[in-house]
Amino acid sequence: MTDQHDTADSDLDAYLARIGWDGPRRPDLETLRGVHLAHQRAIPFENLDAFQRIAPSLDPADLTAKLVHGRRGGYCFEQNLLFARALRSLGFEVATLGARVTVGTDIVESRPRTHMLLHVLVPGDPRPYIADVGFGSVTGLAGPVPLLAGPEFEDAGRRHRLVHLPHAGPLELWGLQAGTESGWATQYAFTLDPFEHADAEVSNWYVATHPRSPFTHRPYAQRTTPDGHLALDARRLVETHADGTVTERDLADAAEIRRVLDDRFGITAPDGLDLLPAKH
Structure with a gap:
């Protein structure tokens, strides 16, 4: 025991x-x-x-x-x-x-x-x-x-x-x-x-269930790295580099969001989860 x-x-x-x-x-x-x-x-x-x-x-x-x-x-x-x-x-x-x-x-x-x-x-x-x-x-x-x-x-x-x-x-x-x-x-x-x-x-x-919580409407992910910072807000990927410069791009679809979460953030998203935010 x-x-x-x-x-x-x-x-x-x-x-x-x-x-x-x-x-x-x-x-x-x-x-x-x-x-x-x-x-x-x-x-x-x-x-x-x-x-x-x-x-x-x-x-x-x-x-x-x-x-x-x-x-x-x-x-x-x-x-x-x-x-x-x-x-x-x-x-x-x-x-x-x-x-x-x-x-x-x-x-x-x-x-x-x-x-x-x-x-x-x-x-x-x-x-x-x-x-x-x-x-x-x-x-x-x-x-x-x-x-x-x-x-x-x-x-x-x-x-x-x-x-x-x-x-x-x-x-x-x-x-x-x-x-x-x-x-x-x-x-x-x-x-x-x-x-x-x-x-x-x-x-x-x-925070997880209220309809007015921003966390219930779109996926967020953030990761601090030795070289900077990564942020995902819905399908928008923002990378802040060590020198302070920032690059941004929109991910194409749910499949790309899932790949970026896996490759860049180290997150395995749950199977079957639609990662595209709902349209209001």
Whole structure:
């Protein structure tokens, strides 16, 4: 009979093999940074379950089966819950937080908390860190950042900072901002109120099944690579190169979308899934 410790060790081994991490397994900042970037480059962001109006399972065994063994990716809840479990196995203390994605709006309160990120404590380091392998975008975090307002941090060519945002609530509101050619752009806003598993289940169901969720209308996939970033939005493929140049093209049909997902993103799309978005 296999006990829970054996299963956890086996899952950690499989996870680290999946992301290609053969470095230290110490609960220190070097390991946190290395595993964060390795995860981001190995496991793609994708919404193919939500595109089928299926809420993906957040059960640890199902996450391991899908993202580690199944040649699939996932979105923020799946990615960060898998990452959090691995970090805890490595000896970090991790709490999950909920965020309101602010891209495309100036009114923070107009968005529900449909994003998950992580609050990580490194043994012996008095500073908490924010980590997030589930934002997917080219403006997402490439590594953890200290929970400090103001300083700019750079990792793998991406610039970020945390700021305090004005709001009427009793808790301090933090904003993660990305440095872009046009200045600092707020990606999402969050408080340090814990976002429990039950909260994630509700948000996961909403994002994957609600008719107003953009994830239910067209396929999305994103992948960070050592040479840049790939993004698929419906049939539009966007490649951001290491020098900052961007190339775009429209894929011809569902068969080409499936081939690109397989060849460029490392995603095996479910059999029988029509990858062309519905026309409205």
